[in-house]
Amino acid sequence: LVKKVKEKFIRNEKIYEPYIQSIRFPKYKSLEENTKIDLDFPVVALIGENGCNKTSVLQALYGAPQNQSVGDYWFETDVDKIDDFGKKNCFIYDYIQPKLGKKVETLKTRVKKPNNPDYWEPSRPIKAYGMDTLSKAELLKYGNKATTRWDQINKNVVYCDCKEYVSAYDLFFYHFNFKISKRYRSKQDFIRSRSKHLSHVIESGSTIYNLWDKNQIQSNEKLSNEVCNVVSQVMDEDYSEIRIVTHTLYSNGTINKPAKTIWMKKNDMSYSEAFAGTGESRVILIVNDILNAPKNSLLLIDEPEISLHPKAIINLKNFLIKQALVNNQQIIITTHSPQMIKGLPSKAIKYMSETSNEKINVSNITDYEEAFFQLQDKIEKPIKIFVEDKLTQAIVQRVLRDKFEKFMQQKVSVQIIPGGAKNICKRHP
Incomplete structure (x- = not known):
């Protein structure tokens, strides 16, 4: 799949347009000034230790296209101040302007306004x-609407934020401040009572269910066969039906927004997210969002591997790569999973790390094993160099120590096989 994406991207990159080619940061959060991230492969993985601004980069990309704002996710409060001293927080991205046929750059800046202190x-x-800079006449010549700058890219964005995928059951059972009453002695009593109504909604497929003179159902969606098939492939199970009901039946009179119940049939069993694993429910929501995204969308996925076993992670990665191949999606993920990036080309892996001055640096080309060596993971397949004697071994080890990073020093094993070159070749053809 990676090879096919690579060949398609090289052969006709225009198929993926509108496409963000790169993004750079004159000033943005903790990134080093003028940090640039090249997005020169349709599937890009941002990796690094916790707190190295991976999610912040996703949020910047979310706010890049027209009618999008970073302020939807990153905004100032009295508790969390944003440093705007000196340079304002901003970022610059480039894309191919259709009529010009060349890359152009667009700048987005955080500007405090009286009615919106987090306006970008x-x-x-x-x-x-x-x-x-270009003149007004030059900009208009290429069909640009703005007269002082290049227009923003017009690209659909789907942001799969791990914090948003919390089900109705989990929100109530784990986060609601439940109080015992005459009617409900426990949270379990409350859910048992409300589940009678929810069960009717699931079985009937109804989008209207009035309780206390108020419709409790926002949507009741039976997911497509394609979603069922993809989830079956990812989880290596057989899902025959999946339904997502967005409702307020578990809100107990709070002002919380409607939440989702994920109901599924699998291997002759039927159950909701209350009995499902966290990873199972989350995969369903991610897959559904992605398959409903228009072609050539920008997909931003924060740690897709959460709560998944290694085989499911590999299957999910293959699904994402296939989306880039079939639907020309541009996909950026953050991850801590070796399975999620194994097999990606080095230019698709961006390693983010903290420098000595507590700023974040980005390496645009990172070998898969080097990335996880930096994160203290083990090296799977060390390179073996066979030599004839101790002197040659010492020379090679010295070169490795003087010329290469610690990763290569650890990855390469220099072993002596006496008896000359013919003996080495005989034993290791």
């Missing part, structure tokens, strides 16, 4: 940031 607006090019 497209700004004029700034020469200090290495941006080119």
Whole structure:
């Protein structure tokens, strides 16, 4: 799959447009000034230790296209201040302008407004940031709507945020401040009572269910056969039916927004997220969101591997790569999983790490094993160099120590096989 994506991308990159080619940060959160991330493969993985701004990069990409704002996720409060001293927080991304046929850059800047202190607006090019400026006539010549800057990219965005995938059952059972009453002696009593209504909604497929003069159902969706098939492939199970009901039946009169119940039939069993594993429910929501995304969308997925076993992670990765191949999706993920990035080309793996001055640096080309060596994971297949004697061994080890990073020093094993080159070749043809 990776090879097919690579060949398609090289052969006709235009198929993936509109496509964000790269993003750079004159100032943004804890990233080193002018950090640039190249997005030169349709599937890109951001990896690194916790707290190295991986999710922050996803949020910047979320806010890049027109009508999108980073402020939807990153905003200032009295508890969490945003540093806007000196340079304002901003980022610059580039894409191929259709009529010009070349890359152009767009700048988005955080600007405090009286009615919106976390407003992000497209700004004029700034020469200090290495941006080119064009006249009004030149911009209009290429069909640009703005007269002082290039238009923002027009690209659909799907942001799969791990924090948003919390089911109705989990929200109530684990997060609601339940109080004992004459009617409900426990949380279990409350769920048993409300599940009678929910069961009727699931069985009937109804989108209207009035309780206390209020409709409790926002949507009742039977997922497509394609979603069932993909979830079956990822989880290595047989799902014959999946339904997502968005409702307020478990809200107990709170003002919480409607939440989702995931109901499924699998291997002649039927159950909801209350009996399902966290990873199972989450995969269903991710797969459904992705399969409902239009072609050429920007898919941003925060740690897709959460609560999944290694085989399911590999299957989910293959599904994502296939989406890039079939639907020309541009996919950016954050991950801590070796299975999720194994097999990706080095230019698709971006390693984010903290520097000595407590800023975050990004390496744009990272070998899969090097990335996880940096995260203190073991090296799977060390390279073996066979030599004839101790002197040659010492020379090679010295070169490795002087010329290469610790990763290569650990990855390469220099072993002596006496008896000359013919003996080495005989034993290790």
